[in-house]
Amino acid sequence: MIEIIDLNRYYDIGKKRFYALKNINLTIDKGEFILLNGVSGSGKTTLLTLIAGMDKPNSGIVKIDNEPIVKLPDQHLSKFRNQHIGIIFQHYNLLENLSVYDNVATPLIPMKLSLKEIDKRVKDSLKIANISHKASSVASKLSGGEKQRTAIARALVTKAPIILCDEPTANLDKANRDIFLDILNKLYKLKKTIIVSTHDPIFNNLEYITQKINLIDGQIIK
Ligand SMILES: Nc1ncnc2c1ncn2[C@@H]1O[C@H](COP(=O)(O)OP(=O)(O)OP(=O)(O)O)[C@@H](O)[C@H]1O
Numbered sequence: 001m002i003e004i005i006d007l008n009r010y011y012d013i014g015k016k017r018f019y020a021l022k023n024i025n026l027t028i029d030k031g032e033f034i035l036l037n038g039v040s041g042s043g044k045t046t047l048l049t050l051i052a053g054m055d056k057p058n059s060g061i062v063k064i065d066n067e068p069i070v071k072l073p074d075q076h077l078s079k080f081r082n083q084h085i086g087i088i089f090q091h092y093n094l095l096e097n098l099s100v101y102d103n104v105a106t107p108l109i110p111m112k113l114s115l116k117e118i119d120k121r122v123k124d125s126l127k128i129a130n131i132s133h134k135a136s137s138v139a140s141k142l143s144g145g146e147k148q149r150t151a152i153a154r155a156l157v158t159k160a161p162i163i164l165c166d167e168p169t170a171n172l173d174k175a176n177r178d179i180f181l182d183i184l185n186k187l188y189k190l191k192k193t194i195i196v197s198t199h200d201p202i203f204n205n206l207e208y209i210t211q212k213i214n215l216i217d218g219q220i221i222k
């Protein structure tokens with residue numbers, strides 16, 4: 001499902017080359033639940049961004065469903081991403097003036113679905129993410145946990161098989177972290193392929209983790 005081969009992402013700063021990611025090799029099968037651990041600055045966000053095709057590597061390959069995404073032209077890439085990958089960013093990236101419902105419906109606009117199909121998908125996603133009761137609320141007036149659940153619903157609405165979460169519990173209190181874990185468990189049961197970057201110990205003992213990846217200074221340490 002996801003294949004990463006000899007991936008490098010570096011930045012040249014003056015005469016020095018700084019590797020945010022170095023020689024990353026990784027294979028992730030459909031339905032896996034991957035925990036991506038590493039301290040601040042170890043390369044977690046960089047790796048998720050490259051998997052999502054939102055940044056380009058200096059060398060190496062990212063294949064999603066056998067498609068080397070680096071080679072896709074930009075307009076195909078955004079369509080491909082929409083169909084394959086749902087992303088839950090740390091800061092949620094909601095459209096603050098729109099309702100929860102409209103935020104969740106937004107990724108469906110390019111898909112040219114009927115209004116009936118859009119309504120069904122949005123409602124189903126809101127339900128899985130436990131946020132149906134706030135459907136008509138404006139995003140700017142939500143709590144942190146509610147914003148996150150809206151972002152989860154938005155990541156689900158396209159039915160993308162891959163879900164990427166970047167430090168999903170960093171801004172949540174204990175009650176909202178527990179709700180988030182329940183939702184993740186649901187997504188795992190729906191056979192989504194899930195990658196969670198975190199340094200929150202709450203994830204360490206989840207029984208459904210299939211691979212734990214430790215990043216240190218941009219390298220995978222087994
Ligand atoms: N545009 C850039 N120019 C130079 N260095 C960069 C750039 N983007 C990222 N980096 C560096 O790459 C390294 C990895 O960054 P990344 O954001 O992937 O870390 P992270 O593991 O997600 O950290 P955090 O837990 O703080 O979110 C960091 O040292 C960062 O400073």
Ligand SMILES: [Mg+2]
Binds near residue numbers: 044045046166
């Ligand atoms: Mg990060």
